[in-house]
Amino acid sequence: MSTLRHVPVFHAFGHRQGEDSLMMQLLAPKNDDIVIDCTLGLAGHAKAFLEKTAPAGHLYGLDADADNIALANENLSDFQSRCTLIHSNFRHLPELHLPPANIIFADLGLSSAHVDDPERGFSFRTEGPLDLRFDRSTGITAAEYIAQTNESDLKYMFRRFGELKEANRIAHALFAAARHEVLRTTTDLVRVCDETFGYRAPALLPQIFQALRMQVNDELGALEKLLATAPYMLKPGGRFGIITFHSLEDRLVKRTFKNLAQPEIDEITGQIRTAAPFDLLTRKPLTPTAGEISLNPRARSAHFRAIIRTEQTA
Ligand SMILES: C[S@@+](CC[C@H](N)C(=O)[O-])C[C@H]1O[C@@H](n2cnc3c(N)ncnc32)[C@H](O)[C@@H]1O
The missing domain is CATH 3.40.50.150 (Vaccinia Virus protein VP39)
Structure with missing residues (x-):
């Protein structure tokens, strides 16, 4: 895991070179x-x-x-x-x-x-457990949240935190999928999104993951x-x-x-x-x-x- 890629936001830019941001x-x-x-x-x-x-x-x-x-x-x-x-x-x-x-x-x-470590489940680009908690010593994972939550609460969460117009469809698809199988990994979630939205899925994934993250961490x-x-x-x-x-x-x-x-x-x-x-x-x-x-x-x-x-x- 590299720490070099990390650039703190609002840190580097002042009015002039060498000035504080x-x-x-x-x-x-x-x-x-x-x-x-x-x-x-x-x-x-x-x-x-x-x-x-x-x-x-x-x-x-x-x-x-x-x-x-x-x-x-x-x-x-x-x-x-x-x-x-x-x-x-x-x-x-x-x-x-x-x-x-x-x-x-x-x-x-x-x-x-968080994004760099697949084991944390924050990235839809790599396979890992669907966790998304900042603190792994407390609370429930995103996988557990999806398994325990009814369709209307999922809908509310995707609309509110993901600001997704497609909240109804993704909530419906996840709720239906979770009744047949446990969605354990990021890849399981991405697959349901692909099946639901086809070529549009990649554009929606950032908001879908963001909504789940904000929910499980009660941000x-x-x-x-x-x-x-x-x-x-x-x-x-x-x-x-x-x-x-x-x-x-x-x-x-x-x-x-x-x-x-x-x-x-x-x-x-x-x-x-x-x-x-x-x-x-x-x-x-x-x-x-x-x-x-x-x-x-x-x-x-x-x-x-x-x-x-x-x-x-x-
Ligand atoms: C954007 S990063 C901070 C980056 C930092 N300013 C730097 O320069 O490296 C946000 C951090 O806040 C932590 N975090 C998020 N919500 C938190 C909370 N409610 N309480 C404590 N830490 C939290 C995350 O685990 C993450 O490490």
Whole structure:
């Protein structure tokens, strides 16, 4: 498994050569900051944070995937005394009792290591068990989900998470197939899609796999929990930034950040009663440049939004 192919999203591009990326400029890591990276992955962003927060900054890195924690540990070997890596879903962030942070960061979804490893079932291009869990120590696999779920729930899941117009047909086909045989592998799922959609199947497979992944990992549920807790774990002046890859996720982040940046208004006088506890750092989301997309096609649908905790919330 190669870690070299991994290019962290929004990491490489500033206005000018050698400048920090716009995302890093907005998050503004500085000497001795405390950073919580909720989605460590292969530690590309984490390494950048650690470099910027020398000499005494500390990074707490979470990942739901124990294998990625191990890879990140190797990639961060130069920074061991300044980082703490934790195998945990970020939905459990408040239970970890981490110190107040200058920066909290999340880069949602799957990592290149997931796609590269057929044993994880994330790729429709290679045969492997139909698993798709980030954390293999908990929950049910995509194969188990398909076997246990009725047709209308499958339909809802493909429409909502896969944004598929063909949700009814794929749900019907999978439900019918699962009554006769257990769909155990990625190839079993691809075969049902081929039989149902013929030459159109390859174009639909990314959304079909994406929907199953979002379902088995309860990705929106975890994001809701993160958005409800992380802002209050920031120090005054602390920054919270999220990269999303799905319109449902971006909408949730946009709505939450907008609410957090609203002052409390006196109903009678119309005057501001309490200033907003947060300010928006991004009125519009940051989206990748053409150069970044050509280097890293996964960046295509990325949106970055960030807020800052105002000083008066001390
Ligand atoms: C896009 S990758 C992060 C890449 C990382 N920023 C880098 O530079 O290498 C997302 C990572 O988040 C993890 N992940 C996804 N959902 C999670 C959750 N709810 N809690 C913790 N980790 C999660 C995945 O296992 C994956 O390793």
